[in-house]
Amino acid sequence: SAVFPTQNGKVAIVTGGTKGIGYQTVKHLARLGMHVIIAGNSESDGQEAVRKIKEETLTGKVTLSQESLLMSMCFYIIISDLTRFVFISSFLPVEFLYCDLASMKSIRQFVQQFRAKNCPLHVLVNNAGVMLVPERKTEDGFEEHFGLNYLGHFLLTNLLLDTLKQSGTHSHNARIITVSSATHYVGKLHLDDLQSRCSYSPHGAYAQSKLALVLFTYRLQHLLTANGSHVTANVVDPGVVNTELYKHVFWVVKVVKWMTAWLFFKTPEEGASTTIYAAISPEMEGAGGCYLYNEERTKSADVAYDEELQRVLWTESCKMVGISDEPVTLSVG
Numbered sequence: 001s002a003v004f005p006t007q008n009g010k011v012a013i014v015t016g017g018t019k020g021i022g023y024q025t026v027k028h029l030a031r032l033g034m035h036v037i038i039a040g041n042s043e044s045d046g047q048e049a050v051r052k053i054k055e056e057t058l059t060g061k062v063t064l065s066q067e068s069l070l071m072s073m074c075f076y077i078i079i080s081d082l083t084r085f086v087f088i089s090s091f092l093p094v095e096f097l098y099c100d101l102a103s104m105k106s107i108r109q110f111v112q113q114f115r116a117k118n119c120p121l122h123v124l125v126n127n128a129g130v131m132l133v134p135e136r137k138t139e140d141g142f143e144e145h146f147g148l149n150y151l152g153h154f155l156l157t158n159l160l161l162d163t164l165k166q167s168g169t170h171s172h173n174a175r176i177i178t179v180s181s182a183t184h185y186v187g188k189l190h191l192d193d194l195q196s197r198c199s200y201s202p203h204g205a206y207a208q209s210k211l212a213l214v215l216f217t218y219r220l221q222h223l224l225t226a227n228g229s230h231v232t233a234n235v236v237d238p239g240v241v242n243t244e245l246y247k248h249v250f251w252v253v254k255v256v257k258w259m260t261a262w263l264f265f266k267t268p269e270e271g272a273s274t275t276i277y278a279a280i281s282p283e284m285e286g287a288g289g290c291y292l293y294n295e296e297r298t299k300s301a302d303v304a305y306d307e308e309l310q311r312v313l314w315t316e317s318c319k320m321v322g323i324s325d326e327p328v329t330l331s332v333g
């Protein structure tokens with residue numbers, strides 16, 4: 001995988017960083033020196049992820065030290081690896097902060113807690129998601145895919161926008177990366193029934209939420225550019241990745257997945273590569289409004305480029321989450 005510059009002094013938030021693609025994203029960014037805040041809805045999973053990242057980072061270094069020991073028997077290397085060992089275990093900058101994306105109240109509390117830290121924000125990764133869940137509602141009464149995958153991230157991003165604007169500079173834009181899916185290509189946005197009340201299909205609801213995220217990213221980039229902000233917004237498709245996201249699929253599919261994963265599925269680490277690329281690669285500096293797959297820009301569904309649809313969805317979303325339609329356009333970054 002690509003080698004990226006160190007990220008000391010930078011701060012990132014990764015939603016759903018406790019498992020799968022998000023976990024690997026957090027691990028990679030933290031190893032490059034970024035201070036990463038995992039936003040998740042399970043305190044125990046969060047603490048476990050933090051512990052594991054520290055441990056795995058440590059193990060990697062110890063293995064290296066054993067190899068070095070065998071190869072050179074050099075005292076200096078032992079000392080320097082030991083120092084690194086102690087340094088990594090105590091200072092690896094990863095932490096967990098509770099945020100249930102299925103609750104607008106929880107998102108607002110998370111942002112308050114984050115703001116209380118008085119730290120900048122250089123990278124926001126909107127990664128968390130659920131797929132093919134049975135028909136059910138979030139705390140605020142939204143259909144779960146739409147409410148959690150899309151509206152949750154819509155609100156979170158808007159509430160963090162001022163901090164992102166203050167943290168980005170002309171040569172180092174703050175970056176918003178949103179994880180969508182190839183499923184968005186078959187998605188339909190039902191403006192008259194965004195909550196799938198007339199007819200519910202788990203596939204349809206998931207695809208709609210992922211299409212909404214693409215429309216959101218393009219509109220957001222449009223507003224950021226109009227505002228002259230040093231913030232970019234891009235959307236990524238991680239590919240087909242072997243994670244727990246598939247826990248709600250039909251059991252036959254689970255069996256087929258189990259048998260063929262090694263052949264057809266990316267590992268979570270591979271699945272995280274495009275997110276990481278969008279978050280820190282020098283090539284993506286200043287580039288916004290892109291749809292990325294396999295670390296390359298590609299075209300999203302045609303309907304996602306419909307500016308009127310982007311605008312209407314944005315306005316409707318502001319009403320649904322209870323924010324003014326103006327924060328992006330009015331405050332200067």
Ligand SMILES: NC(=O)c1ccc[n+]([C@@H]2O[C@H](COP(=O)([O-])OP(=O)(O)OC[C@H]3O[C@@H](n4cnc5c(N)ncnc54)[C@H](O)[C@@H]3O)[C@@H](O)[C@H]2O)c1
Pocket residue numbers: 015016017018019020021022039040041099100101102127128129130131148179180181182237238239240241242243244245246
């Ligand atoms: N796995 C794939 O093949 C695939 C393909 C395309 C897109 N994606 C997208 O990638 C993203 C990551 O998925 P993954 O495959 O790593 O799945 P995963 O199930 O391993 O991870 C999902 C993460 O979201 C978190 N999450 C779920 N509900 C939450 C809530 N209410 N509040 C906060 N966090 C919550 C989970 O705790 C977990 O950390 C998702 O947006 C998914 O739609 C995955």
